[in-house]
Amino acid sequence: MRSLFFLVTLGSSCALAEFYQTLETDLQFELRGYTQDAAQDQQKDFQASMALSPEWYIEWGGGDNSLTATAFGRVDSADDERSHADFRELHWQGVRGPWEVRFGISRVFWGRTELLHLVDTINQDDALENIDGEDKLGQPMLRLNYVAENGGSTRLFILPYFRERQFAGEEGRLRPPVVVDDSNPLYESGAGQQHVDWALRYQGWLGGLDYGVAWFSGTQRDPKFIAGDIVINPGSTALAPPAAGVIQLAAMNSNLLTPASGELLSLRPFYGQMDQFSIDAQYTGGSWLWKLEALWRDEFNRRGAATSPEIRSRERYTAATAGLEYSFYGVFDSASDIGVLVEYLWDERGLNRGSGFQDDVFIGARWAANDAWDSALLAGAVFDLEVESQFYSIEYSRRLSGSSKLSLEARVFHNIAPADSNFFAVRFDDYLQLEYNWYF
Template sequence: MEVTGSAGLEQRYFLQDALYDGQERGQLSMFVAPELYTEFNEGYDSLLFKGYARIDQRDSERSHVDIRELLWLHVGDDWELRTGISKVFWGQTESLHLVDVINQTDAVEAVDLEDKLGQPMVNLSLIRDWGTTSFFVLPYFRERTFAGMDGRLRPALTVDTDNPLYESSDEEKHVDWAVRWQHTLGDWDVGLSYFDGTAREPELVLQDNDGQPVLRPYYGQMQQTGLDVLAVMGSWLLKFEGIHRNTRDGDYMAAVGGFEYTQVGVFDSVYDLGFLMEYQYDERDELAPVPSQNDLMVGTRIAFNDIDGTTVLIGYVQDLDHSDSYTGFVEASSRISDNVKWRLDAWLFSGDTATDPLYGIRRDDFVQLSLEYFF
């Protein structure tokens, strides 16, 4: 059995005084993510465990434990069967992952919403010359995590995660299902997907709880058809994700697409310099409960190509309808030794109108420094 994993220490510092009582500028936390892996049956079968635990200094809701994966994999000649708890990623774009609907977001982990909770599933993949078709049965729903009252990056009101609302009478036991076809056609990677089940993105419904206003997460049913495309053309990467989603409130389309161009050895140096641009669209326009309804992301990625693997990503997302609504971010990392790595993350938010999804976190600009040990 192989035992690996990582552990780390993170320090956040918020650049402005908090909007809400009980919030502090400093936020220290620790995490551990162990992994265990073993093979048997001449390598046709394997077991994988990935755990995760975090302890946070300020926010009790951010202190949590999760099984990211607990998975049995059986490999056949042209098929694979995965059973247990797992993580599945769909998508190609940098700034927004519209088609990625299998796993629930672990929203207390990172503001980019890319950390996911483990999802119970049975997954059968059929591998053929004309593409890989994957079928998913998802027998249990995971609720989204939210920051607590003492945490930052949260709404103005308490999110009552103990009393969620569901459209389905089966609630979290509703059996969702999905299918995805993926194939590489020359320079093009194409994915087509369909999902039917409980939406991972909840509506926050204002209700009264013993005279106190609270927000209760409401998880509706949805049917989503998705397309994701990646084209590799020399130094250019062309990326696209689009969805059509049907819910109780009607149907709508959303898309994100753009490019990444990389100049290798810029100015005859060892550095690679990449330029990114993506446009985000949601036909619900300003009724969309997300900030990505008519936005443009521009960014640059710098690879130092050194022995420590140093990289820097700088991005800026501008709402094209409102000049005062934008997000900026910096993500940098490098190794200190074979087992130790540092990361630097910085996020800036601006949303000056009460209907802007960024309004509630407009003073939560922060810088985060992390030290991570790999074992």
């Protein structure tokens, strides 16, 4: 793929006339302290890390051709797995009238809602960065975009290589009690990581309505878990597959011993296939924003189901999130704005088969000072209406100078029910984070 990449770029640079280029770097220092004792002895209570992200951009032909390269790397004091690097962007883009072609590694965003990016499918989560689903790994792609006169845009994606999710290591927090061994995942497709996924999306707008419809066919971005390494107990004659419920339990409870098979030392990711249709929309009227994301998914998990009784060979389901945002401008006789957000999250699979946002409400408030420092605060709470688990989050940021910024983040898991398995695993991982960004 690399050689083809260079051919394309060389071919177009013959017509090169006038260059415009930029090189920008974001250096970030992060301190994170966990306020509760860890569930596992190996897990650290404090981590300091540093991330560097340089971006080089060059265009010629008045923007008809461009190259973008964005690298990202982090070094973490506590967790070796969180020390990681990635190309967020490494692509050529050409624009010819209504056509836009992008070839290489890139990031795209689909969606409207604030808490959960339900329909944002193309890029794998960079789960090591944050739990908010907003950091993504670069995805190799060929993207064709046709933009109609009315601004409506039809986008075809060919995705020739799959990015595996990475997980925190033994010493890291925000992970299941049994570590995930991401070095050897199981794929539904015989092509494994080389399975060619594709997607088609149309997005447009009409008056106050912005909307998108999308089809995706390919490898599921969210892995399911099957048993990884197992230590056979003395006396056990064969390596039997773990009994039903074991994986589920392993995700919540360490030192799991099942007399028949042994002790589960690690989890192995399984990536099934899926077809997915999704819609997303936002209606903007006055100070109101109405938001909706919904998907219909058909999963194919035959090989996973053969390994774990908890995985269904074929599963069809619907999930949705919808909500609103209302803004009050110039509150308290100041320049400040306050936005109030409410979103409802639903997943047909129920409590512990999917995202965990199966019957949840998110209530949040956004405060923007509109001052010279761009001070802003976002506070929110998620309530699981079924089992009453709660999640709280506060984010504050302000600019320090023209080239630096300070951010604070606090996340709290409260009263997490064992049945809320995604969150039960991380129930002791409340944290406070201080982040300093320097741009040069």
